[in-house]
Amino acid sequence: MKQKKQKIYLVQIGLKKGFFDAFGQDIVHSIQELGIQKIEKVYVYDVYRVYGDVNLSLVKKISQFLFLDPVAHEMKIFEYDRISKSAFPYVEVWYKPGVTDPVALTAMKGIKDLGINCDVSISCGKKYEFSGSGIGKKLLETIATKVLANTLIQNYVIREG
Amino acid sequence: MAEASVIKIRHLEDQKLIEISRKGLLSLNLDEMKKVQKYFMDAGRDPTDLELEMIAQTWSEHCFHKTFKSKIQFTEVSDDGVATTEQVSSLFSLIKQVTDRLRKKWCVSVFKDNAGIIDFDGDHCICFKVETHNHPSALEPYGGAGTGIGGVIRDILGAGLGARPILNTDVFCFGPLDIDHENLQEGIFHPRRLFKGVVSGVRDYGNRMGIPTASGAILFDPGYIYNILVYCGTVGIMPGWAVEKKVRSGDLIVVIGGRTGRDGIHGATFSSASLEKDIPTSVVQIGNPIIEKKVLDALMIARDRKLYSAITDCGAGGLSSAVGELAQDCGAEVHLEKVPLKYQDLKPWEIWVSESQERMVLAVPPENYDRLKEILDAEDVEYSCIGSFNSTKKIRIYHGKDTVGELDLDWLFQKTSLPVLKAFYEPRKLADMKPENLDLKDCLVNLISDPVIASKEIVVRQYDHEVQAHTIVKPFLGVDGSGPSDAVVIAPLYGSKKGIVVGCGINPWYGRIDPYLMAGCCIDEALRNVVACGGDPSRTALLDNFCWGKCDDPVELGKLVKCVKGCRDFAMKYRIPFISGKDSLNNFFTKQDGTTISIPGTLLISTVSVIDDVEKTVSSDFKDAGNLIYVLGTTSEEMGGSRLFHLLNMEDGRCPVPVPEISLPLMEKLHFAIKNGLVQSCHDCSEGGLAIAISEMMFGSGYGAEMVLDDIVANTDETVFLLFSESQGRFIVEVDETNVEEFERIFKGLPFCCAGRVIPDFRLKISHRKQSVIDMDGEALKQRWCGAITW
Secondary structure, three states: OOOOOOOEEEEEEEEOOOOOOHHHHHHHHHHHHOOOOOEEEEEEEEEEEEEEOOOHHHHHHHHHHHOOOOOOEEEEEEEHHHOOOOOOOEEEEEEOOOOOOHHHHHHHHHHHHOOOOOOEEEEEEEEEEEEEOOOOHHHHHHHHHHHHOOOOOEEEEEEOO | OOOOOEOOOOOOOHHHHHHHHHHOOOOOOHHHHHHHHHHHHHHOOOOEHHHHHHHHHHOOHHHHOHHHHOOEEEEEEOOOOOEEEEEEOOHHHHHHHHHHHHOOOOEEEOOOOOOEEEEOOOOEEEEEEEEEOHHHHHHOHHHHHHHHHHHHHHHHHOOOOOOEEEEEEEEEEEOOOOOOHHHOOOOOOOHHHHHHHHHHHHHHHHHHHOOOEEEEEEEEOHHHOOOOEEEEEEEEEEEHHHOOOOOOOOOEEEEEEOOEOOOOOOHHHHOOOOEOOOOOHHHOOOOOHHHHHHHHHHHHHHHHOOOOOEEEEOOOOHHHHHHHHHHOOOOEEEEHHHOOEOOOOOOHHHHHHOOOOOEEEEEEOHHHHHHHHHHHHHOOOOEEEEEEEOOOOEEEEEEOOEEEEEEEHHHHOOOOOOOOEEEEEOOOOOOOOOOOOOOHHHHHHHHHOOOOOOOOHHHHOOOOOOOOOOEEEOOEEOOOOOEEOOOEEEOOOOOOOOEEEEEEEEOHHHHHHOHHHHHHHHHHHHHHHHHHHOOOHHHEEEEEEEEOOOOOOHHHHHHHHHHHHHHHHHHHHHOOOEEEEEEEOOOEEEOOOOOEEEOOOEEEEEEEEEEOOOOOOOOOOOOOOOOEEEEEOOEOOOOOOOHHHHHOOOOOOOOOOOOHHHHHHHHHHHHHHHHOOOOOEEEEOOOOHHHHHHHHHHHOOOOEEEEEOOOOOEOOOOHHHHHHOOOOOOEEEEEOHHHHHHHHHHOOOOOEEEEEEEEOOOEEEEEEOOEEEEEEEHHHHHHHHHHOOOO
């Protein structure tokens, strides 16, 4: 029997253009309070890793029903190992393994409620994209530890764009 | 399958015993380890890891409150230098004395259950509990504060046979929000990050549970940079018959709600130790309010159908503590493999002491179990029967076929042989201080924007304070909804005007000067708060919550003893009983160089008062121009620990001395006046003094005030004291001219004076000895007040 390689999908949910991003604004303030003025804007996304016995169309269905508010949000789905280079530098924050992830637990229950009976796991996190000039790794590291992630319970991933 | 391991302790020397306690994060001292050693020598075997964990958890400061139960040898130096020593039977007994002596008939269940329970209307009871969640909130502010409120809500669900939560309260102490990032020690979050995280955590948990969060306070002081304080309280209502619970032999042990994981392992023992830099991930819990909401809904149905005989929450110490407490007088057999798990590789001891959230433990008569299951299934709540209660006086714990623990409950819960602690207290030598050459207008502007005094609306508005639709006096009222209330009034039963008033008092700055007087001031303030809104002082109950520093230091413990004595003496004089309390000790931080920083000893007094008619309450905003403004109570030169002295960096001075002999009758009369509709608005005079109280009454109304200080009943004629002294027992009251005669007749013989009038212009005008001392635009003041705390 052919062993299928398990795929991981990354679902990214962000505000549509024209909506006021209060959360992003708040992050900018918090960064400025650190004395860092380089960051002009922060785009905040909810991100979900969906993996297990799933394919793209199923992930789309799950995301549309459970993650997306079609009025205010837009959605992108990536295959995890094929994520293209981002236009902006960003930081992703995820719970460490073993830490309770209530939203993911509710989502997995939601999948069952949708009548989808397959073996699927979800973890959820946040993604923060930064616009501004001269944003290097060290700066992102400072922002990640001082504002975005609590390293006691969360891991973070930095991409310099 | 993971198994329990045996830990050989029977032949170990003292040094090695301590090492085992330290390495295993057990927080047991040598005496306790030796007691454990002796028990197992008598039993002829070595303990398992699970047994050691259970003992450590049961005996932890957090669960057993060693400091509050121990005898204390207390040495006190008097003002003239004479030292006297006395034996204090225990701090807890001092507090309880008040309740025992006052014998209020409406105190239904005090100091024994998860919460204090008082009678409400003959058919229903009100229960109230306040907890702290300091260490977890310092490490993970959002999760820590969320699980703090989640935990105290479960205390209410586990009080008696379960009460319905109707109000959450919260009080936070942080470091100053504007502190420089550079000055912070590594591993410590900036106060602003803690502030946002904690507020968000309480907000999200309370709002998602559908419980109004409507009462509280927020304090800022450099003493809380290393250890923040997060007090979370919940008020519940229950039918009178549901107060008593009793486990019966044969009852099934049913755990419901969340699954068990590695969350919060060692929380109970950890919170009994100091904060250090390296902390394991597992001590942090993350809350899931949606699960708790389902548990709440299911429990209320099951309770009303009388399907279980006892209930308690899984808090600190997890199943070990919950099952242990329920089994204390009978015995139990537990099968750990039946506990629903989040993941499979948990060791038996981890399952037993895990502090995973949203779990409750029920004692269910076997014949009711099927009916209970139906309700739990319908409400989508997970459950499992993990064993049964018996009458063996032992707790036996199995994992599959293996016995992983067996302990004698009488031995485990024995109350003897606590060490005698030593405490020492010497009063601070204080210089009388008088501020001179001040610009009073500057003082007022700086005080009104002092974060302790400034508007907390930006925080309060994030909480849903009206869900359940019975909040009568809300945290902010007035024409544009920005006037602060002294307390919150709730009418918990639809169709009934009967209500409760909830307030609080806290002031660590007085405690720095005199912890005994701090206790009196906190009680006076908490009582003033409820009375100012219409509460009845003779139907008011108190809760005490002590957060203290390093209590194995006799000097810190000495301050605590003084504070507890203050609680006893002043509560006795105000004739109000304590119904519940909690202490959180060892709030100190160990720096890399080994020095420790303790928090300022902090006492939170919460009050709940039952009133007959919620329509006979008042808010603090002025109601109409032309009305007269009365000042009740006496003003003295009491500015030690005041906000003005804080701004001026003056550390000495006399702190306020409460005078219950005058304050109590004054409050009784005020309650009578409010009840009879003679009062248009009322505000208590606290931090910042009279000038601040009057400004706050203006902010909610858009009216101004014109005040003359000359006739105010006072032991001083210095303007600065009249304006900003924080003397206790004072109120500002607005009275309609037509009611003046009757109002004045009521207060005859007590200190009061008509000191001004509400004016149509939004302006604060104060004069003294025929000279204008303050003449300021209300809008400018209000902007400073509203804009001081930003999100």
